Every structure is written in C-alpha cells, then in structure tokens.
Amino acid sequence: MSVGFAERLLAWFARCGRHDLPWQDQPTPYRVWVSEIMLQQTQVTTVIPYFERFMTRFPNVSGLADAHIDEVLHLWSGLGYYARARNLHKAARVVREAHSGWMPETMDELMSLPGIGRSTAGAILALSLDERQPILDGNVKRVLCRHAGIEGWPGRSATAKSLWQLADRLTPEKRCAAYTQAIMDLGATVCRRSRPLCQQCPVAEDCIARREDRQAELPARRPRRERPSRAVVMLIVRDPRGRMLLQRRPATGVWAGLWIFPELPAPAAASGWCRENLGLLPARIEDLAPVSHGFTHFTLQITPRILQLDSEPAAIMEAGTMLWYNPEAPARIGIAAVVERLLAQVAAGKSISGEQDGPDGQLRITGH
Numbered sequence: 001m002s003v004g005f006a007e008r009l010l011a012w013f014a015r016c017g018r019h020d021l022p023w024q025d026q027p028t029p030y031r032v033w034v035s036e037i038m039l040q041q042t043q044v045t046t047v048i049p050y051f052e053r054f055m056t057r058f059p060n061v062s063g064l065a066d067a068h069i070d071e072v073l074h075l076w077s078g079l080g081y082y083a084r085a086r087n088l089h090k091a092a093r094v095v096r097e098a099h100s101g102w103m104p105e106t107m108d109e110l111m112s113l114p115g116i117g118r119s120t121a122g123a124i125l126a127l128s129l130d131e132r133q134p135i136l137d138g139n140v141k142r143v144l145c146r147h148a149g150i151e152g153w154p155g156r157s158a159t160a161k162s163l164w165q166l167a168d169r170l171t172p173e174k175r176c177a178a179y180t181q182a183i184m185d186l187g188a189t190v191c192r193r194s195r196p197l198c199q200q201c202p203v204a205e206d207c208i209a210r211r212e213d214r215q216a217e218l219p220a221r222r223p224r225r226e227r228p229s230r231a232v233v234m235l236i237v238r239d240p241r242g243r244m245l246l247q248r249r250p251a252t253g254v255w256a257g258l259w260i261f262p263e264l265p266a267p268a269a270a271s272g273w274c275r276e277n278l279g280l281l282p283a284r285i286e287d288l289a290p291v292s293h294g295f296t297h298f299t300l301q302i303t304p305r306i307l308q309l310d311s312e313p314a315a316i317m318e319a320g321t322m323l324w325y326n327p328e329a330p331a332r333i334g335i336a337a338v339v340e341r342l343l344a345q346v347a348a349g350k351s352i353s354g355e356q357d358g359p360d361g362q363l364r365i366t367g368h
Contacts, residue, residue: 073334087115139187
C-alpha cells in the first residue's frame with residue numbers, strides 16, 4: 001500500500017503541486033524552519049509576504065538572534081499567534097549560543113529548541129535535507145484520516161499514535177522532500193476541509209472516506225467546549241499632537257510582549273486612570289463601536305474608549321512600559337492586530353457617535 005500511495009502522490013505532485021513557493025528557493029534548514037512556523041494555522045497566501053519581508057531583514061539565524069524582540073514582533077504584526085515569533089527569536093538565540101549559529105540537523109537537537117515539535121522538526125529535515133522523516137501537520141492529518149478511515153479526534157493521544165504510525169509507513173525511502181511537500185499540498189489544495197476535490201485526488205481510488213461518503217465526518221472534530229467571554233475597556237489616550245499611548249504587555253499571557261492600549265476592566269473609571277497615570281483629566285471621552293476578538297480559549301469583548309487630552313502630560317508614571325505612538329512616524333514595535341486596526345481608525349478620524357462620559361464622570365450622549 002505504501003509504495004502505491006507514495007508513487008501516485010509523487011506523480012500528481014510533479015504535474016499539479018506547488019513548485020514556486022518562496023521557501024522552496026534555497027530550502028536551507030533556516031528558511032524551511034521559518035516557513036513552517038509561519039504556516040502553522042495560517043494559509044500560504046497570507047504567509048508569503050511575511051516570509052519575504054522576514055528573510056529580507058533576517059536572512060540567516062544569526063541576524064534573527066541579534067535582533068531585538070520588538071523588531072521581530074513588528075515584522076510579525078498581523079500574522080497572529082505571536083508565541084510563534086517569540087519562540088523563533090528564543091530558538092535563534094539558542095542556535096547562536098549552543099550551535100555557533102548553525103541550524104542543528106538532527107531530530108533531537110531540533111526538538112530541543114523552543115517552538116519545534118516532532119512534525120516541524122521532521123518537515124525541516126525532509127524539505128531541506130531530503131531526509132526520511134514523517135510529518136503530521138493539519139493538512140496531512142486530514143489526508144490520512146480520510147484515506148485510511150481513522151476515527152477519533154486527531155488531538156487525542158490514541159488517534160495521534162495511529163496517525164504517526166500510518167505516516168511513517170507511507171513515507172517513502174527516497175524523494176522524501178518531494179513527498180513531504182506533495183502530501184501537504186494535497187491536503188491544502190485537494191483534500192480540503194470543506195468541499196474536497198475528490199475527483200482530482202490521486203489516491204481517491206482506495207480512500208475510505210470517499211467510498212463511504214464520509215468526507216464531512218473525517219477527521220473527527222474536536223469535542224465542543226463552551227468558550228467563555230471576557231470584557232475590557234481599551235483606553236485610547238490621545239495627546240494634542242495626535243500621538244496615542246501604548247503599553248507593553250507582560251512577557252507571558254495574552255499578547256505577551258506586544259504593545260496594546262492600556263486596559264481596564266469593564267466598566268471602569270477611565271478618568272481616574274488618566275489622572276493617576278498622567279496627572280491629567282481628559283477633555284473629552286468617546287466610546288467607539290465595540291470590538292469582538294477571538295482567542296483560542298476565550299472571546300474578548302472590547303470597548304475602545306478615546307480619551308482626548310488638551311495638554312501634554314509632564315511624564316508617564318510607568319515610562320518603561322508605556323510609550324507615545326505617532327501614527328505618522330510609527331515605531332518598529334510589535335502591535336496586536338486589533339490595536340493596529342483601532343490605531344488606523346482613530347488616526348483617520350473615524351470616530352463613532354455613542355455614549356460618552358466627561359471628565360466629571362457623568363455619562364452624556366453626543367453626536368458627531
């Protein structure tokens with residue numbers, strides 16, 4: 001079975017696979033590593049411009065290791081799942097210190113680096129060195145679950161064990177780089193999550209899901225859990241020059257290390273925060289339309305609140321963790337995507353009428 005499966009897949013890849021992706025040009029372990037991290041839970045079309053900018057700025061692992069984390073996060077802004085960028089930076093520094101700046105080329109050494117698991121390590125070695133290593137990313141899991149009719153959510157340990165065993169049996173002894181790219185391409189372009197193109201699939205002939213008309217059922221979905229909701233007020237403090245106050249998040253937790261607007265629990269006294277941290281009361285306070293932002297384990301309900309100052313504060317209480325951001329001359333820092341959108345909205349003057357409370361804390365309604 002394994003020989004037939006691989007042969008059919010490789011023949012299809014030669015005709016229909018993707019051969020012009022930027023990381024396929026000079027597929028060094030470093031370039032493949034960065035691409036594989038970026039591609040986690042992110043589509044190829046989204047990744048390509050980020051990868052190209054990243055490689056221009058950090059053409060090798062030493063350049064990445066030498067960079068400040070703010071610049072790394074800045075280049076990552078908008079790609080999401082920022083822990084990936086932080087782990088890339090941490091791992092690059094380990095490679096610089098422990099491996100003299102050379103990417104390791106064994107599974108154990110790669111998997112010892114932050115953010116690299118078994119599948120990513122296997123992809124690095126297979127795609128850059130043509131080494132025989134099975135992989136099991138989301139696309140490959142879908143192909144294997146459907147083709148072999150594997151039951152159970154792939155996140156369960158028993159299901160994952162079965163998938164790894166199958167992936168190992170199917171991986172050929174030769175042309176491993178081509179096979180690895182082929183099975184990822186098949187999952188991404190043909191064996192899609194919804195509306196799979198079974199008539200174009202090179203291994204459809206013996207696919208159990210197709211034979212039993214169970215493509216929509218396999219792979220099994222993750223058991224549903226109620227996703228809780230949290231509410232915050234984001235304070236968009238704006239000075240007379242149009243600059244907006246940003247605050248760096250702690251090194252761990254949500255948006256770790258990124259710059260966002262100061263947050264308060266909802267409801268909260270924005271004027272009191274302004275007086276305590278800046279020594280000023282805002283001249284005007286305006287609420288923008290609420291924003292809903294989804295994380296893996298919860299949904300954040302955000303009320304963006306503009307606090308317009310009519311004079312510049314003498315100092316910021318927490319100067320080391322806060323800065324004034326100028327949209328006309330933006331700093332090269334990592335900013336959460338939802339904050340980037342709000343920055344652009346406010347800088348463009350697209351405020352929204354709504355409930356507003358003045359410096360005296362009294363709620364009032366105004367229109368603009």
